[in-house]
Amino acid sequence: MRPIGIFGGTFDPVHFGHLRPVQEVMRALVLEEVRFIPAAIPPHRCAPAAAPEDRLRMLELALSGIPGLRVDDRELRRGGPSFTVPTLESLRAELGPRPLCLIIGMDAFGSIGTWHRASELPQLAHLVVVQRPGWNHSRDVALGLPWLRGRLCTAPSELAGTPAGRLMFRVVTPQDLSASRIRAMIGLGESVHGMLPEPVEEYISRRGLYLSQPRGCDASRHDSTDNL
Numbered sequence: 001m002r003p004i005g006i007f008g009g010t011f012d013p014v015h016f017g018h019l020r021p022v023q024e025v026m027r028a029l030v031l032e033e034v035r036f037i038p039a040a041i042p043p044h045r046c047a048p049a050a051a052p053e054d055r056l057r058m059l060e061l062a063l064s065g066i067p068g069l070r071v072d073d074r075e076l077r078r079g080g081p082s083f084t085v086p087t088l089e090s091l092r093a094e095l096g097p098r099p100l101c102l103i104i105g106m107d108a109f110g111s112i113g114t115w116h117r118a119s120e121l122p123q124l125a126h127l128v129v130v131q132r133p134g135w136n137h138s139r140d141v142a143l144g145l146p147w148l149r150g151r152l153c154t155a156p157s158e159l160a161g162t163p164a165g166r167l168m169f170r171v172v173t174p175q176d177l178s179a180s181r182i183r184a185m186i187g188l189g190e191s192v193h194g195m196l197p198e199p200v201e202e203y204i205s206r207r208g209l210y211l212s213q214p215r216g217c218d219a220s221r222h223d224s225t226d227n228l
């Protein structure tokens with residue numbers, strides 16, 4: 001059975017730093033599909049700047065017409081803090097023993113030890129960690145966690161052969177982009193053309209998103225406990 005990819009985030013807004021690495025991973029690991037799951041309330045970081053319905057709509061626009069990529073709004077429907085383990089439990093209940101690959105950026109991987117019920121993650125999914133410019137040091141931090149020991153694998157067939165429990169690092173074409181930078185640039189009136197799909201760019205300008213934002217929030221953006 002081909003694995004299913006799971007990709008969580010605030011997507012505030014979705015950008016090519018999300019889309020391109022995920023598409024590369026999808027091809028390399030021959031995933032059946034990848035579900036983008038926007039967080040309702042990302043625990044222990046600032047509330048997203050855009051409303052849930054705007055973040056959802058931007059994702060729908062970004063993924064529209066890309067085969068294999070789809071939006072899954074279960075965390076928005078569930079409400080409350082968007083912890084990853086309950087999300088994976090609900091996916092597992094629906095999908096049975098199908099291999100699940102939780103795709104995360106290296107920055108998120110660096111703080112994985114602090115996530116809610118983190119040590120249960122390998123029982124529910126494989127972890128597929130993609131490179132992110134500036135975050136290579138995070139790899140060693142997280143590899144020291146006892147519950148990640150002995151899980152490293154390199155062959156895609158290992159992921160397809162078992163429902164969960166492996167850890168894989170993937171080299172992807174670096175995308176030096178972040179949603180916080182895009183929000184800041186829009187706030188300063190700068191062009192973000194080419195950083196995110198055009199329909200998303202048009203939606204942002206039509207709705208007047210990110211023109212102003214609460215000060216101080218973005219400074220702590222990577223101090224998260226479970227930001228998926």
Ligand code: ATP
Binds near residue numbers: 105180
């Ligand atoms: P912010 O700047 O607001 O923190 P972000 O750009 O990091 O946002 P998120 O929605 O928080 O985007 O991230 C969702 C997932 O995408 C995380 O696993 C994160 O590591 C990953 N990710 C985001 N941008 C990149 C990128 N440029 N390269 C690789 N992974 C990325």
